[in-house]
Amino acid sequence: MVIPVPFISNCHLVPNDQTFKTDPPSTKSKVGIVKRVISTVETVAATAMVLRRVSRDYLPVEFRREFRREFEKYIATNVLNKFSNQFTMVFNEFDGYSDNEIYNAAQLYLSTRISSEVRRVNVTKNPNKQQFNVAMEINEEYTDVYNGVHFTWSLLSKQLQSDDRYGRTDIRSLELTFHQKHKDFVLNSYLPYIINTSETHKQNKRTVKLFTLEGSYWKSVKLDHPATFETVAMDAGVKEMLVKDLDRFVERREHYRKVGKAWKRGYLLNGPPGTGKSSLIAAITNYLKFDIYDLDLNDIYSNSELRRVLLGTANRSILVVEDIDCSVELHDRGAQTYNNNGKLTLSGFLNSIDGISSSCGDERIIIFTTNRNEVLDPALVRPGRMDVHIHMSYCTPCALRVLVSIYLSVTEHDLLEDNDELICHVDVTPAEVTEQHLVDEDPDIALGGLVEFLDAKRKKNEEAKARLEEKEELAAKESEKKQQKKLKKAVAKKSEKKQQDQWNRQLDK
Numbered sequence: 001m002v003i004p005v006p007f008i009s010n011c012h013l014v015p016n017d018q019t020f021k022t023d024p025p026s027t028k029s030k031v032g033i034v035k036r037v038i039s040t041v042e043t044v045a046a047t048a049m050v051l052r053r054v055s056r057d058y059l060p061v062e063f064r065r066e067f068r069r070e071f072e073k074y075i076a077t078n079v080l081n082k083f084s085n086q087f088t089m090v091f092n093e094f095d096g097y098s099d100n101e102i103y104n105a106a107q108l109y110l111s112t113r114i115s116s117e118v119r120r121v122n123v124t125k126n127p128n129k130q131q132f133n134v135a136m137e138i139n140e141e142y143t144d145v146y147n148g149v150h151f152t153w154s155l156l157s158k159q160l161q162s163d164d165r166y167g168r169t170d171i172r173s174l175e176l177t178f179h180q181k182h183k184d185f186v187l188n189s190y191l192p193y194i195i196n197t198s199e200t201h202k203q204n205k206r207t208v209k210l211f212t213l214e215g216s217y218w219k220s221v222k223l224d225h226p227a228t229f230e231t232v233a234m235d236a237g238v239k240e241m242l243v244k245d246l247d248r249f250v251e252r253r254e255h256y257r258k259v260g261k262a263w264k265r266g267y268l269l270n271g272p273p274g275t276g277k278s279s280l281i282a283a284i285t286n287y288l289k290f291d292i293y294d295l296d297l298n299d300i301y302s303n304s305e306l307r308r309v310l311l312g313t314a315n316r317s318i319l320v321v322e323d324i325d326c327s328v329e330l331h332d333r334g335a336q337t338y339n340n341n342g343k344l345t346l347s348g349f350l351n352s353i354d355g356i357s358s359s360c361g362d363e364r365i366i367i368f369t370t371n372r373n374e375v376l377d378p379a380l381v382r383p384g385r386m387d388v389h390i391h392m393s394y395c396t397p398c399a400l401r402v403l404v405s406i407y408l409s410v411t412e413h414d415l416l417e418d419n420d421e422l423i424c425h426v427d428v429t430p431a432e433v434t435e436q437h438l439v440d441e442d443p444d445i446a447l448g449g450l451v452e453f454l455d456a457k458r459k460k461n462e463e464a465k466a467r468l469e470e471k472e473e474l475a476a477k478e479s480e481k482k483q484q485k486k487l488k489k490a491v492a493k494k495s496e497k498k499q500q501d502q503w504n505r506q507l508d509k
């Protein structure tokens with residue numbers, strides 16, 4: 001698979017020497033350089049001695065180390081680099097509100113390259129995974145060799161004020177240092193190679209991230225949801241159609257370019273609670289290995305905030321708005337449709353959704369879920385926005401078989417037919433069925449329990465239906481009585497009037 005290489009714009013180029021000399025220096029200029037070096041070294045040495053003395057006499061012990069490190073850094077960047085032909089590129093962790101793709105790619109790439117020469121590494125572990133994640137540690141350096149060229153990477157951290165409103169304690173950056181003559185080689189070959197390698201690594205490692213909003217920033221955790229297309233019980237034909245649709249979508253980069261359409265696809269999942277909408281989203285995420293951005297519109301207070309938040313999402317990702325019918329009242333396009341201060345509107349929402357994908361995004365999937373399809377504004381779910389509508393239904397015999405084979409590891413059982421029969425007459429969600437299956441691992445007990453559960457539910461439904469019918473019958477009788485009473489009253493009134501008119505006529509005669 002060819003992975004597209006994004007335009008690399010989020011790195012700063014920092015020449016360590018402002019003037020790039022290409023001709024060899026003359027003897028005279030060499031003497032000049034030597035004199036300058038000697039004089040600089042003398043000045044630095046004298047300054048260092050004074051500072052050392054001052055720091056020893058006046059600075060508390062805990063500050064000395066920090067002071068020394070800063071001083072060494074200053075000397076390295078401002079003095080020694082003056083005579084160096086090294087070049088440094090800085091990759092900041094964030095680019096405005098967005099993650100910096102090249103920073104993330106380099107982090108991942110370096111985690112695969114860490115060797116025994118590195119003295120300190122950062123190690124993490126996900127609760128449900130066996131392997132450890134090893135990454136570069138702050139202030140550590142690592143040398144990478146690519147096509148015979150040596151590159152030095154270092155990870156730096158800048159502490160933020162503790163009252164940072166987004167809860168960050170530091171902002172990180174990676175610095176890449178190499179001989180200045182390789183500048184073009186780095187931009188055209190090394191960085192694209194890093195992006196491709198990190199994408200491949202991501203695909204192989206099958207790790208996806210779940211982003212949620214904290215203030216205006218997306219915060220991520222590794223998503224470890226076990227749902228796959230095999231474990232989601234739904235209509236087999238719909239499932240097959242969905243998988244094909246997703247495959248087609250990721251392969252059609254050139255098609256979207258050719259027809260001038262944004263490379264995005266919208267899916268609307270509707271169905272009662274507990275029918276597997278969230279499980280299906282997790283299955284899609286695990287299948288595509290796209291990161292997922294979970295957007296709660298109740299956290300958004302204005303159109304401009306929404307736009308900013310959406311601009312912070314990355315390519316090859318899924319934006320999910322669950323229960324869109326409940327988030328905000330998105331059903332009257334002309335009206336102010338939100339909320340405390342009335343600033344988030346349906347048209348603003350639609351513009352933002354279309355805006356991100358059309359202008360700055362590639363390979364975006366948008367998924368809305370709802371329990372009440374009928375209240376959604378047609379503009380929200382029209383083709384082009386929500387291209388595929390999927391109904392997640394109550395459990396069917398086919399879905400029951402999938403659940404039974406997953407939870408109880410059986411495909412045939414005498415009690416299955418009894419359950420099939422009942423399931424056709426009772427509205428039961430897959431969530432309710434899985435609850436029954438979790439009761440016991442023994443298929444006899446679990447399926448027997450399910451028959452009892454469904455039977456009890458059927459009886460309850462029938463009783464409720466009978467009660468409803470009785471109530472409706474009573475109400476109908478009551479209304480008929482009222483109608484007759486009304487009619488009688490009207491007839492009596494009419495005949496009274498008629499009589500009155502007759503008397504009046506007789507009196508007139």
Ligand SMILES: Nc1ncnc2c1ncn2[C@@H]1O[C@H](COP(=O)(O)OP(=O)(O)OP(=O)(O)O)[C@@H](O)[C@H]1O
Nearest residue numbers: 231232233272273274275276277278279430431434
């Ligand atoms: N179709 C399904 N296939 C497999 N498991 C399911 C299915 N539907 C529900 N479940 C089980 O029920 C649990 C709840 O389902 P899920 O959260 O996916 O439903 P939902 O439709 O998103 O509900 P809600 O609308 O309340 O968010 C899941 O964790 C899963 O165990």
